[in-house]
Amino acid sequence: MLFLELALIRWLGSNVIHLSYFSNFVLLGSFLGIGAGFLISRKDWSVWPFSLPLLTILLIGVTLFPVTIQRSGSDIIYFTSLQVSGPPAWLALPLVFLLVAAILAGPAELVGRCFAKMRPLSAYRYDLIGSLAGIILFTTLSFLRAPSIVWGVIAIALYIVLSEKKRRILSVGWGAASLAMLLMETLTPGVSWSPYYKVQTHSTNQAADGFMLIEANGVPHQLMAPAQWKIDEGERIYETPYLRLPEGRQLENVLIVGAGSGSDVAIALRNGAQNVDAVDIDPRIMELGAEFNIDRPYQDPRVTRHVDDGRAFLERTDKKYDLILFALPDSLTLVSGASQIRLESFLFTEEAVQSVRDRLKPNGTFAMYNYYREDWLIDRLAGTAAKVFGHAPCIDTFSGAQAVVTAGMTVNDQSCAQEWRQTSAGPVETVTDDAPFLYFRGDTFPPLYAFTLAAILIASLVTVRTLGGPLGPMRPYADLFFMGAAFLLLETKNIATFALLFGTTWFVNALVFAGVLVIVLAAVETTRRFKTPPLPVVFAAIAASLALAWVVPEEWLLSLPFVPRLIIATLLAFVPIYLANVAFSKRFRESGDSQAAFAINLLGTIVGGCFEYAALVTGYNNLLILTGLLYLAAFLLVPKGAVRSA
Known part of the structure; x- marks a missing residue:
């Protein structure tokens, strides 16, 4: 499921022009789909049979009818082709968001049904192991710069294996149509892949004289001349x-x-x-x-x-x-789908x-x-x-x-023809490592983001209400919702920190994702095998670890040699994650409905993903304060019986 999620984000960002700037919205769509899939797994009907057809329709539609997210305005700058056409962002982004959600809901439904047959922590453990395998596979293919057909063969093969026997022939047909689109893209002259982009070269009329146009993700990037x-x-x-x-x-x-x-x-x-x-x-x-x-x-x-x-x-x-x-x-492109950090964000602070x-x-x-x-x-x-x-x-x-x-x-x-004097109206502040948003002027919160985030939150609320029924019966798991929001916010903050301390390369990003999964798995194993402190003690430790991470300045870490910088940064980043997941595991173990509990937790991550945009105003370090408030809300909402039993 994680492999399909990451592969979709990568492929869409490479083919829906300019979507790579909005890949975090695609990630939020996948969270909604996974949460919805878990809620659907409690029903006597299924969306799994529709997942592969929807994926095929998405691949065919994007391949045959290229989509360009049109972006106008000067509040945020995107480096794009100068002549842009296509649907406006307010239409294209919700459509992609909903399609990704619908596609991911199918595999999530299967996982949710497995959860119902197992003890909560055992099910969560296997889910984490599968996710870790997915990130390792994704990283390996990125390292090998595998073309899209390779990613597609792996994803489609998994779909076919998981399909019911009576639907397998139909699944093979849908899969063949998907692979045909990906093969057509792979065999397109001049197309190759880097760990970041789909790179395509075009010869010009002056090709014999050394001219070549290089496109990245469908946008003119460099003219070799x-x-x-x-x-x-x-x-x-x-x-x-x-x-x-x-x-x-x-x-x-x-x-x-x-x-x-x-x-x-x-x-x-x-x-x-x-x-x-x-x-x-x-x-x-x-x-x-x-x-x-x-x-x-x-x-x-x-x-x-x-x-x-x-x-x-x-x-x-x-x-x-x-x-x-x-x-x-x-x-x-962005460093990852879970962050607004662009590849060069920390280069101009x-x-x-x-x-x-x-x-x-x-x-x-x-x-x-x-x-x-x-x-x-x-x-x-x-x-x-x-x-x-x-x-x-x-x-x-x-x-x-x-x-x-x-x-x-x-x-x-320096030998100036003209010295610099500010020409633009109004104050123009410089940017820092804590808020490296070079291309965001900062006058007001971007309307595009505000509209899209509001739409995502409304869609999430409607999904929970429609699939989960009245919100009242979900009250026992409200704390898990806030834990999900806090956890994604914490993960996003750590992605930004590691990008600053060790570079915005794809390998650093993959290590952070894999490290988070390993730490979460370690927290689950700790809870399964050993007696852990009561929940109030664990939440107090979370607060202390977040406070320590907040007071340690990143510029001090940057001044350290590599090895001590890595050790200290890892401890500051992963100790709160470990403690947070000990708290989550203790609560999840006692849940009477693991499907609903995990679904609510996943849907909470959507709120955390939306809160990440607060960094435009607060900076990344202050996201730790917001994370702490979310964990405080989670603690206050833990049922009294759960506090005593945990």
Whole structure:
């Protein structure tokens, strides 16, 4: 079930253009579906036979009729194709949300029926083991960069095996139709997969001269072209950083973050760089550059490739540079479906730019350039550089909000045609590691998010009321609802923390998910095998562990060497999770209706997922306070008899 959930999120994010920015809504849809499936498992009717047909319809519909979530407005910026068509987000997002919920309800119904036949903790234990197997399989396929047909074969095979014999032939037919769509996608010329994106290359009319368009998740991402063309006829941002260096500056060491297919590296070499560290988070795009870039920058002995998160590389290296470039590092996806963190969110915070300054030589220079879409974003980035470097940076703007921000260690280490002065109206605050929402202006809570979250909550309430009956009889499990909300909020906070401390790579993200499942399983085994403290003691320990995690500053953790940082971060993150799941296991063990109890808990996670958006206002660290309040509500709602028996 978890494998299908993650595979759906990945595939939809790669094919419904711009949905990768909203994959957390897809995750919430899967939670609703799983919770609904558990409630349905108590009925004498079934939705399981409809799950595979709905999955097939979704695959066929998206493949044959591509969907683009149209996004307008300047409150939040998304890096997308400049010409966008398709249904508005308020229509497309709920539709995808409901379809995913309906698809996941089928497998969840089967799991719910198994729960009814077993003791609660034994059933939960097997569910966790299966989930851990799912995340391991998902991680392995991501590592192997498996095409969509491989993911589909595994998911469809599981559907067929679990189908009743009398429906197996029909299931094979639906499965064959699904696999036909995935095979068509896999065999499309130029399509390959990285751990983050579906990557597709397109030849242009100038292909013989070294031109290639690279798309990621269906959106134009990079134009691989000869360095000389980019300087002479392409966008002027590529050459501008070198024009802002003091005359006669020698470039012994250059760091390029967002090196991609290598054009920025080739231009650095043309400008006299003696040694270049080229960093990019996506291995596939760097491989395309190594294979097809006509300038052969990655074959040059002066260049060293690093497949890594840019912020993580800055924190780990002790090398000093004459020039550090942030070369169009823009995201087309979130770190995970459970977080709003984009791949480059921690690269543009005050603390990140301070790390850049610490890696420059005494007369070094830093520059960043991109197509920034909005003037307020240019002012935010330039303001961040001014705050960290202590003086106004150079600013060069071109058509369409293209801009280059250049800051020297001193004003003598930059040669400005124009110094930066804020041009956008109103205050534009810089961003920090605690609230790394670079592309959110922050004036008001985004209306799109408010509308979508309200719709999700209403849909969840209607589902519980429709499938579970009156809410009154569910009162004994109200505490499990709040535990579910608190747990997802805690998990989301830890994903953000680990992304900051160890990088936003897919591998770090997979380790966090797997680590959470292992800790939850350990809590279940502890409760099954040993006598644990009473619930009041466990909840008090949860409060203490959350308070400790709240007071320990992340900037202090970043300053530690890797091993002690990993140990302390793991303890701060996983001790509250372990204790929370000891409390949940104790309550779940005593539940008289494990299906209803687990369903209510899962539906509570939807509330927790919605609360995660509070970080736009509070920052991530203060989510621990909200988590603590949710656990307090859970404790207060524990039935008195359960408190005494547990």
